[in-house]
Amino acid sequence: MxxxxxxxxxxxxxxxxxxxxxxxxxxxxxxxxxxxxxxxxxxxxxxxxxxxxxxxxxxxxxxxxxxxxxxxxxxxxxxxxxxxxxxxxxxxxxxxxxxxxxxxxxxxxxxxxxxxxxxxxxxxxxxxxxxxxxxxxxxxxxxxxxxxxxxxxxxxxxxxxxxxxxxxxxxxxxxxxxxxxxxGGNGPRLTYATIGKVVDMGMKDPLDMGSAMAPAAVSTMIAHFQDTGRQPQDYDLIVTGDLAGIGYPIAKEMLEKEGFNMDKVYNDCGLMVYSPEQEVFAGASGCASSAVVTYSYIMNQLQRGAMKRVLVCATGALLSPISYQQGEAIPCIAHAVAFEGGA
Amino acid sequence: MATKAKQASGLHMTKEMYKQQAAKYQIKRNVVLNTWRAFWVGGTICLFGQFLQNIYINVFHFTPKTAGNPTVATLIFLSALLTGLGVYDKIGQYAGAGSAVPVTGFANSIASAAIEHRSEGYVLGVGGNMFKLAGSVIVFGVVAAFVAGLIKTIFRLL
Missing domain, CATH: 3.40.47.40 (Stage V sporulation protein AD)
Structure with missing residues (x-):
């Protein structure tokens, strides 16, 4: 070393x-x-x-x-x-x-x-x-x-x-x-980033990526809390990228079992982009899911002072059409960035 | 912090445990409702096919045997048209197997792939991709027909 x-x-x-x-x-x-x-x-x-x-x-x-x-x-x-x-x-x-x-x-x-x-x-x-x-x-x-x-x-x-x-x-x-x-400037500050490890919990269904990605999100968030000494309640909002209707409750339960109180602070961008009557199945996905929520709503909230601290944990399913056709499970990753309100 | 090499970073569970935990949150599909939808949509498509066949027999003087081809051609045309108009995928989401199993579903799989790959040109795009989904149906259909024909021939010889 x-x-x-x-x-x-x-x-x-x-x-x-x-x-x-x-x-x-x-x-x-x-x-x-x-x-x-x-x-x-x-x-x-x-x-x-x-x-x-x-x-x-x-x-x-x-x-x-x-x-x-x-x-x-x-x-x-x-x-x-x-x-x-x-x-x-x-x-x-x-x-x-x-x-x-x-x-x-x-x-x-x-x-x-x-x-x-x-x-x-x-x-x-x-x-x-x-x-x-x-x-x-x-x-x-x-x-x-x-x-x-x-x-x-x-x-x-x-x-x-x-x-x-x-x-x-x-x-x-x-x-x-x-x-x-x-x-410099007066925009939201970037304070921490936590880089994820690739996590594969053996999930194979490419039409259920929320279940596949939830453990990666949990792994990165736990690392973030441990490394920074922060607790979920130190944030005004914590969002995952696109776990949606199935992955979100799984991640929440896993975090709570690990002793993190996610009450009232945790949401998922995949549940924020569309309204429930828009017929999007479990919710939103894609790079743009977390990007359009973070770079509009979250930046806006931080800028206005409505929120002081936000953690965005973007989740990715690292599959390819070839890998799943060959019967491989879906490896996933999540990276988190912590934001702090302007001024 | 205890880090066991086998465990996925910070997660205190095995793959099996996780599968069980994740399964709890799966949205249950209503099998009865789905079956009913598949039945009435699939049935309606077949009923419409029979109606067409009767027209070809009674109005255009086809025999019951020869009326099959124009009937199927008409259904294929309508399915391709509905695919192009962006309607067939919505029917498919509602009806499931009801709109996938009849010949219209087969036509949809070809027409949708052809439309999708138009942007890569007629030869490499449309021509090269239109059987992307239907190809395996054709291959295994031909293989199954060959095996069935072989069995029938052997039984005749016995």
């Missing part, structure tokens, strides 16, 4: 990082599709497209448009230009990260593509915060996207296929979120 660790203050443990500088979300933006635009958070989204093509020729192009718009709007809000951003950390759900990479070409910002399935929102944000905190970047953008139709086609069946879906399946959010991360 080396004792010559470069920045011992930032490293809290093997899993948790503390941001020692005044790292903040200087601006954030969300862009969504029509269904999300009818949900309870509609008034907080920056742009709502009336159809899932977003004026493009293919769904893949539409997803890129959402991501590009989110980044551009975030830049505009921060009053910055592309060349004032040192790094873009972005990811999506499509093979070879095509949404993030094709969008990065348009922006011409140095780019690190990242994949963490639906945990990509906090994966990119945690890394952006770390690189800004350590001085490798003055300002970085963390961004991610998902699209219902592109995800359906890649992971499941053609969108018009008439197969019946079980109530445990989830509805991939069509949307994108972006955050400009830098030192």
């Amino acid at each position: 080396s004792t010559m660790v470069a920045a011992p203050k930032s490293r809290v443990s093997r899993q948790t990082w503390q941001f020692t500088e005044d790292v903040r979300v200087q601006a954030s933006a969300t862009v969504v599709g029509p269904k999300e635009g009818k949900g309870p958070l509609a008034s907080l989204f920056d742009k709502i497209y009336p159809d899932i093509y977003a004026g493009q020729k293919s769904w893949e192009k539409a997803e890129r448009k959402l991501l590009e718009d989110a980044i551009q709007i975030a830049l505009k809000k921060a009053n910055l230009k592309e060349d004032q951003i040192d790094l873009l950390l972005a990811g999506d759900l499509l093979n070879q990260n095509i949404t993030a990479n094709f969008t990065a070409e348009l922006l011409s910002i140095p780019t690190l593509g990242m994949y963490g399935a639906c945990s990509t929102s906090m994966l990119t944000l945690a890394n952006a915060a770390a690189l800004v905190n350590s001085g490798f970047a003055e300002r970085a953008i963390a961004a991610c996207s998902s699209h219902n139709a592109t995800a359906e086609r890649q992971y499941r069946y053609p969108t018009e296929y008439g197969g019946q879906k079980p109530p445990s399946s989830q509805w991939t959010v069509t949307g994108a979120g972006a955050a400009v991360v830098g030192i």
Whole structure:
């Protein structure tokens, strides 16, 4: 073991990082599709497209448009230009990260593509915060996207296929979120990040990802509480990314059995994007599930002072169509980032 | 903090225990309701097929044997049309096997894949993918028909 660790203050443990500088979300933006635009958070989204093509020729192009718009709007809000951003950390759900990479070409910002399935929102944000905190970047953008139709086609069946879906399946959010991360300003502070381990509890049903992901979320949250010495009640809100109707109660019960009181503070982004009558089965999923909730509602609450401390634990199911067809279980991961109210 | 190598990070349970715990929260599916929906939708599709066949026999003077082909073609056309209009997947979510088992379900699986992959061009997209879902039905249908035919032939020879 080396004792010559470069920045011992930032490293809290093997899993948790503390941001020692005044790292903040200087601006954030969300862009969504029509269904999300009818949900309870509609008034907080920056742009709502009336159809899932977003004026493009293919769904893949539409997803890129959402991501590009989110980044551009975030830049505009921060009053910055592309060349004032040192790094873009972005990811999506499509093979070879095509949404993030094709969008990065348009922006011409140095780019690190990242994949963490639906945990990509906090994966990119945690890394952006770390690189800004350590001085490798003055300002970085963390961004991610998902699209219902592109995800359906890649992971499941053609969108018009008439197969019946079980109530445990989830509805991939069509949307994108972006955050400009830098030192100073008056946005919400980024204080801690807890990096998840890959957890596989042997769940195999790709149409029940909530059950598969819940243990990963629990593992990361427990690590976060232990590493920071915080308790769930130290937060005004703790959200998981997309555990939805089945994964959420499982995670809650597991945490409570481990002795953490989650009363009144715990929610799940997968249950916040849509209203119950919107027919989305167990709830929302996708990178954009946690991104559009965090970068709209949560940033708004922190900015207004309605909340002081929030923990976002984005959850990702690391399966591929090939891995589940070969009978493998679904390995999952979750990354958590702690936010603190502005000023 | 006790960390046992075998345990998933911080979780004090085995995979088996977790499966049991997770199963509690599964939403139960109403089998009676689902069966009823599959029955009435599937039955209605078949009834409509019979109605078509009678029309082909009585109006267009097909024989009961030859009326099969135009009947199936009509059902396939309607199914593809409803798929293109974005209706068939909604029927499928409601009816389950009721709209999947009849020939209309087979047509939907082909039409939906063809539409989906139009963005990759006619040859590699539409042509290469339209049998993505239906392909295995055709393969195993042909294999099953071959085996059944073989058995029938052997019994005839005996």
